[in-house]
Amino acid sequence: MLEVMYSAAFGRLRSLSLDFLSKDFLLNLARMEDPSEIAEALESTWYRSDIESAASMYSPPELIEVAVNKHLIFVNRLAVSVVPLFGKNAMLAYLSKWDIENIELILAAKSLGRSLEETEPFLVSSRNLPVGIAGNVIPYSDLKLLLQQPDIEAVVNQLVKYGYGAVLLQELSDFRRSGDLGSFTAALQKYYYQRLLWELRFFRGDEILLREYVKAEIAKKNILNLLKSKESSLPKETFTKHIIEGGLIEPRQLLDAYDASGYKEMVRRFEPWFDLSNAVARYEETGNLTEFEVEIDRMLSRTYLSKLRSKALSVSSVFEFVIRAEYERQNIRRIVYAKQYKMSEKYINDILLVG
Numbered sequence: 060m061l062e063v064m065y066s067a068a069f070g071r072l073r074s075l076s077l078d079f080l081s082k083d084f085l086l087n088l089a090r091m092e093d094p095s096e097i098a099e100a101l102e103s104t105w106y107r108s109d110i111e112s113a114a115s116m117y118s119p120p121e122l123i124e125v126a127v128n129k130h131l132i133f134v135n136r137l138a139v140s141v142v143p144l145f146g147k148n149a150m151l152a153y154l155s156k157w158d159i160e161n162i163e164l165i166l167a168a169k170s171l172g173r174s175l176e177e178t179e180p181f182l183v184s185s186r187n188l189p190v191g192i193a194g195n196v197i198p199y200s201d202l203k204l205l206l207q208q209p210d211i212e213a214v215v216n217q218l219v220k221y222g223y224g225a226v227l228l229q230e231l232s233d234f235r236r237s238g239d240l241g242s243f244t245a246a247l248q249k250y251y252y253q254r255l256l257w258e259l260r261f262f263r264g265d266e267i268l269l270r271e272y273v274k275a276e277i278a279k280k281n282i283l284n285l286l287k288s289k290e291s292s293l294p295k296e297t298f299t300k301h302i303i304e305g306g307l308i309e310p311r312q313l314l315d316a317y318d319a320s321g322y323k324e325m326v327r328r329f330e331p332w333f334d335l336s337n338a339v340a341r342y343e344e345t346g347n348l349t350e351f352e353v354e355i356d357r358m359l360s361r362t363y364l365s366k367l368r369s370k371a372l373s374v375s376s377v378f379e380f381v382i383r384a385e386y387e388r389q390n391i392r393r394i395v396y397a398k399q400y401k402m403s404e405k406y407i408n409d410i411l412l413v414g
Contacts, residue, residue, distance in 0.1 A: 072141060072380050078105040080387055082413040088394050089407040094119035097395055098126075106130055120395045121180040127388045128183045131157075134384040138377050146265065146374030152258040153378065157183040158197050159247045162214075162223060165205050166240055169214055175206045197221055211240075226250045245301045252277055256305050265374040272363045272378075277306030278332060279355045281313050286348050289317070289325070307332050326351075333358055341409070353410050360386065360412055386412045 084104070091097050098119045102110050109126035117125050135154050142150045161182050168178040184199040197205075201217075208214045215231060218224035230242040255273055259266045280303055288298040295317050302310045308329065319325035322342065326335040338354035367379035390411050397407045 072137070072377065075105075075137075076380065076383075079383060080104060080390075085390055085394070085411055085413055086408065088391070089397075089404050089411070091398070093398055094123060094395050097391075097398065098123050101126070101391070109133075117180060120399055123391065123395050125180050127391050128181075131183060131384060131388050134381060138381045142377045143374055146377070149255070149258040149266075149269070149374065150377065150381075152255045153381070155254070156251060158221075158223070159251050161197065161202055162205075162218065162247060163240075163244055165202070165214060166211055166243055168206065169208070169211045170240055175203070178206055179203070223247065223250070241297075241301065245303075248280065248301075249303050252280075252303050252305055265370065268363070268366055268370075268375055269378060271307075272359070272367070274305060274307045275332070275359055275363070277303050278308045278329075279352070279359070281306055281308060282326075282329060282333070282335075282355065283348070283352055285313055285317060285325070286322070286351055289322075290348060345406075349410060353412065356386070356389075356412050 084100075088097050088100060091100065095118075098110055101107075101123065106126055109129045110122065113122050113125040113129065135157070138150055139147065139154070161184065164178065164181055167173075182199075182202055184197075184202050205214050205217055208217060211234065212231065215224055215227045218227060226246050227243055230246050233242045234240070252273065256270065259270045259273060281301075284301045285298060288301070295314065298317060299310075299314065302313055304310060312328065316325050316328040319328065322339050323336075326333075326339055329335060333355055335351060335354055338350045341350040342348065364379055364382065367375040367382070370376055390413070393410050394407055397410070
């Protein structure tokens with residue numbers, strides 16, 4: 060009976076997979092004039108109900124931000140409902156990334172003095188879902204309460220009941236001294252990946268490929284932090300505090316790369332895992348570190364998604380569905396905000412995660 064239920068659930072995922080936006084559709088979005096035209100085009104896709112429900116309160120580009128976030132919550136809720144029981148904790152641990160993103164957004168908003176109205180559209184949450192149903196630990200009502208707190212310390216204290224507060228409290232003295240949110244971000248990321256790797260330690264063989272994917276994600280985070288640190292001329296000691304352990308690349312190898320004379324030499328150290336030579340060439344033209352993020356994401360997509368998808372009736376295939384939805388959200392957001400800043404169609408095509 061249980062096998063029949065799982066087969067039906069996975070069949071639904073397979074069916075919904077046909078609704079992902081095609082490469083041609085994304086490239087067509089990149090040719091459009093402005094976010095309003097993009098929103099209209101998205102109404103012909105599986106984002107229709109999300110666009111329509113958000114249209115009464117928001118206009119593009121915020122309308123699209125709210126819609127794609129709401130749609131992601133739908134995907135997350137579906138994933139939690141269909142993933143086999145032995146993989147549910149791992150899925151919930153993975154989806155807690157949106158708690159982390161929401162907390163980082165709220166802390167940044169408090170630091171910049173942004174209002175509730177300015178920040179709320181960018182939360183990955185939904186006021187219409189019960190607590191925990193979408194994989195988020197923090198419900199919408201509490202996220203809104205966090206945004207209403209007078210300052211960062213009050214936000215941290217409110218988060219104690221969710222476990223994140225205990226992590227952040229350890230960094231509070233450093234924040235008081237420096238006023239830098241970086242220590243909070245580093246602590247949250249380390250906490251997230253430590254928990255995720257623990258939940259992926261073993262179940263029925265699926266964890267091997269998933270753990271490798273997560274280790275590659277950690278490596279990506281560390282490389283991007285390294286590049287940002289070098290671009291900002293931060294001391295090596297500061298970068299060291301941001302290294303997340305457990306990735307494909309050892310901390311000592313990252314620290315050795317930090318001492319390289321330039322970006323070409325630096326990324327050459329990562330060739331056993333990532334060939335970033337093309338990203339270096341594009342970066343020399345644009346000066347935009349996004350080139351490296353896009354290049355690594357493309358490699359992760361090519362290396363892991365088809366392998367995860369090939370494991371029928373598995374935890375891995377549910378993860379693949381969720382990750383594809385995240386890539387699609389990322390593509391839509393990149394197109395929308397590139398249009399806002401009048402970037403060229405060529406630039407947009409270069410930063411999209413398409414085959």
